[in-house]
Amino acid sequence: MTAARVGVVTFPGTLDDQDAARAVGLVGAQAVPLWHADHDLKGVDAVFLPGGFSYGDYLRCGAISRFAPLMEELIPAARAGLPVLGTCNGFQILCEAHLLPGALTRNASLHYVCRDQRVRIESADTAWTGAFEAGQEIVLPVKHGEGRYVASAETLAELESAGRVVVRYVGGNPNGSMNDIAGIRNEAGNVVGLMPHPEHAVEDLVGAPSTDGLGFFTSILKKLVNA
């Protein structure tokens, strides 16, 4: 059996690509580097859009990246069902690309925040959260300056009623997100965006004092192997 291949995208200014690739490798999947300027998804089975400051986060986070040649391939593929997880800057790009609704705006505190955050998995029926149980609380680091999720009242109502809020902050909201939203999914459940960083919570020795992030990677592996 060949290993599940998870693409990890690098834009100019991407920071967490190696971390994401390492996490993919830790669960036994194969990380495939994808370059922003290529029109080529290299036939991967899933895509991880990592965090960072693509294009310096100038203009708005993710605003310039979403026009990258690679995104021209990724957007239709995601619409067709390719599993995609965007974390932090990756989430921002997914919103800018309209693969996910709403937007991520300046933290209410106006400060960048780096902390270990308790969150609740609200939905275990996505490609990236199958290894969790709904309602499970875990700890993941957040580290961002623009993570306050906002959307129109209708969009919020739709997200809530359709169970599309995937992860919610508990025990304190680090950025003022509406409804304490930390992550959401598209209707089909293949595209997920979240502000916290699972890839920084996968090893005892380094990163956040938790290995709870592993679940996102085992989820996609299980999903791909069973597919």
Place this chain on the structure above:
Amino acid sequence: MSTDSVSRAEGTPDEPMPYAELGMKREEYDRVREILGRRPTGSELAIYSVMWSEHCSYKSSKVHLKQFATKAPKSEALLVGMGENAGVVDIGDGWAATFKIESHNHPSYVEPHQGAATGVGGIVRDIMSMGARPIAVMDALRFGGADQDDTRRVLPGVVEGISHYGNCLGLPNIGGEVVFDPCYIGNPLVNALCVGLLRKDQIKLAVAPGPGNKVVLFGASTGPDGIGGASVLASATFEDESHAKRPAVQVGDPFMEKLLIECCLELYAADVVVGIQDLGAAGVSCATTELAAKGTGGMHVDLNLVPLRDPSLVPEEILMSESQERMMAVVRPADIDAFMAICERWDVPATVIGEVTDTGRLVMTWNGETIVDIPPGTAADEGPVYERPLHEPAGQVALNSDTPDGLARPADLRATLLQLLGSPNLASKEWVTGQYDRYVRSNTVLAQPADAGMLRISEAIAGAEPTTRGIALSTDGNGRYAKLDPYAGAQLALAEAYRNVAVTGAKPLAVTNCLNFGSPEDPEVMWQFAEAVRGLADACRTLGVPVTGGNVSFYNQTGSTPIHPTPVVGVLGVIDDVAKRVPTGFTGEGLRVALLGETSAEFGGSEWAHVVHGHLGGLPPQANLVAEQALGAVLVEAARRGLLEGSHDLSDGGLAIALAESCLARGVGATVALSGEPFTDLFSESASRALVVVRPESFDELAALCFEHEVPCYGLGVTGGTSLVVEDVLEVPVEELRATHTGTLPALFG
């Protein structure tokens, strides 16, 4: 009017030049004339004035800094010593680390955000220019009083600047300091440290060998940044009003710097770089003269080829511009295409602006005319050297006799503990550190609130051989101690950084330092400087850790009032097996708490005297380096044997604060008993001490190890419960400690 060319200078030998406006002394100007055998052109004067400035030439400090080399302990670890962009040390298994600390004090006062941001950018480029991948940053900060108005302007901007720049680069921030003292009002200190990793055989140097090799300028374009001085020159030479008001503020573009990092690492991997230099202070002047001076001695540059952000810049301004995010490389002609292709892949503009020659002269042209023709070594290495007068400050004896012995001792030690714990210098720095990304790159083993930052190294460079090793870093400095005794103060700064590294289980290996002082033209400041350097050099020899590099920042004063002399010392250590790192504080219940080291009544310069009495006088704690080394040896060996479950050094605020912080680390209480006079036991700041916690069954082995190294070891008590209990003295719930500790900075800064 046409450009001031060499031929024009020859024809107008008596034309007055604005050397004084550029900060040059008459004798210095005369020396330039002597070297050139004629008057310098405007461009040549620009080069000499910046290269011979205090900042670039170290003309006042050189005679003292020599001691770091002459007194250096023998160290097999030292691969590149002082004098390069940064020192490089061998950390084993084929790996090397390079690290350096540098000040950006004055710019951070003028424009806190950009000043601090470009301070980070500058030190990161120094590390890159050694051939390394930058892997982490730290920041040692000093501000005026926490409640002073200007601190409210400066601190948030500085923190935001460091946060924004460092976070954008994807470099974890793994430690630093935040210190408040009214002496820094108007003169905040922003000292930034960067550490990088490389393979031992991949060190790059700032040299330009090989005539015919190309000189490439790459990164951002050149604009009128930080050229206050040059504008004098430009307007004087060109009688052009529009140049008179060039800005002094440099604005950073961290995105460009991130691209530069990745681009440089690909250039190194492709082996298309012969020599490389970052552009910092003095920009193109510094890069060209230094590269040329260390190579075959000649270089030809066409200044018209320098890409400009502002087309109105004249040669003098181009030469002095401090635009950020620029690098200069020397490249073999055959490699130019490969070099350019890599730059293009990373969207980094790159331009060939000249080539290496064998003439021994640095020659620059502008519109076809020669405007610079100098022996580069005379600008880069043969600047003036001053042996400035020095004498002990008039008030020093009185200061030292004003001991804290007469200060009223507290009746309520519980209240004193809480008062200190919530005071700005000892309060939690989370308001600051929470704005820094400490996780990016996934190599951070320890960061705040640990005593030292620690990184694993095996995965820092893709494809390199794995290793179990890690590195630890700490920066420390205490201006009050140094004010009381600069010799001892510098030693205590080193001792504390050394101890902070050792408590994590890493063996201290090498030193960097940033010496922040007032004006060198003030003999009393010069005395403080000379004493501090002598103290640090002596201490490095005793502790066996060489100085690998650093930075001097003079003129930190308002009017004639200098800041406290503030030597900030960074120590880098290595741990053989990073999995054996010792976490900070009380990590579990039922552990035995031991105090290592000896306590005597030492309150001069202490946090207690400062916070409770606003008093500064007497002598600082004794710097006993032999005891420090013995303590370090115990800590490193105990960690290696896996004896330590947690540790914490004792420093500002003494045992009381160390106990409180240890409880706060994981929310675990403790019950301890004191054997001596409680106030002294709790608040004295005697050096060379640490707290450790061990499993009960390991205590005897720890005690035996201490005995072997002649380090006093006192069993204080056990961890557990929800309060810190000092038997018969005080009891405070951990939650009350936490509220006191974490409330202060948010209340001050929002």
Place this chain on the structure above:
Amino acid sequence: MARVIVDVMLKPEILDPQGQAIARALPRLGFSGVSAVRQGKRFEVELDGPADEAALADVRKMAETLLANTVIEDFTLRVEG
């Protein structure tokens, strides 16, 4: 060589913490008489040619797709000079 100004403001229903922080700071700094502050972005777009209809249509498209995120922001264009 015309210049087009694109002003981008958060939609009124979206929380603007920056504007609020400024409004809150004003009384402390001794300014009274301000009921609200909102903070937005201003872009100066320099055109190679004149700001004719085709060029303006182009800038409008640029504003819609890039300069503003119309999920949360409104924008206005105007030619300067």
Place this chain on the structure above:
Amino acid sequence: MARVIVDVMLKPEILDPQGQAIARALPRLGFSGVSAVRQGKRFEVELDGPADEAALADVRKMAETLLANTVIEDFTLRVEG
């Protein structure tokens, strides 16, 4: 009930990395004909009363001390409506 607009732009000689990044991105997105972009801030200040001279002097002071960082930025005021 008057509204004063404060436009804050980086001084022309100061590096504007945001504007540069946008300008560099435009051709890739299919927009040509733009020679430069600069990005600044726009504040809408709502006054309790009319925008008379005293109020404007106040807003000018506010712009100088709070809204703009005059070390690196210039600002202009105008009354809207």
